[in-house]
Amino acid sequence: MRNNSPFPALIAYIPIIGWLYVYLLQRKNPFAVFHLRQSVGLFLFLVATFVIWAVVAYLLALIPYMAVFSVTLFTVVMAFYIFGFVIWVRGILNALNSKSIPLPLFGQWASRLPIA
Incomplete structure (x- = not known):
């Protein structure tokens, strides 16, 4: 395949299976590895969003009458997930x-991930 063929880069956006394909079989393809880093960066961004929400919501739920606020924060998480899909x-x-x-918001950071 050509060095900048879109197929391996496209596959990189399929979680786990695509990541493994690019990491194991296309490691020497800088274009595919760039998109692998972007995809993994997006995944880490969304996981971090969920973990931060879970911790903050749990702590707010311990305070009387703040549980409603912690549920409201979930709409922010959903907005981040819609942003993530886009x-x-x-x-x-x-x-x-x-x-x-690079993808907006975290793409520069994702480009520096130590993958491949």
Whole structure:
């Protein structure tokens, strides 16, 4: 395959299976590894969002009458997940168009992940 073929980069946006494919079989393809880093960065961003919400919501639930506020924070988490979906689609489109553009908000950080 060509070095900037969109197929491995596109596969990188499929969690776990795509990550393993790119990591094990396309490790020497810098274009695919770039999109692998972006995909893993997106996943870590969404997991961190959920963990932070869970901790804050649990602590707020311990305070009387603040449980309602902790439930309200869940809407913020849902907004981040919708944002994550939009960014995921944008990453897929970047891969299909053979572009190496970092994803917004965390893309520069994700480019420095020690993968491959």
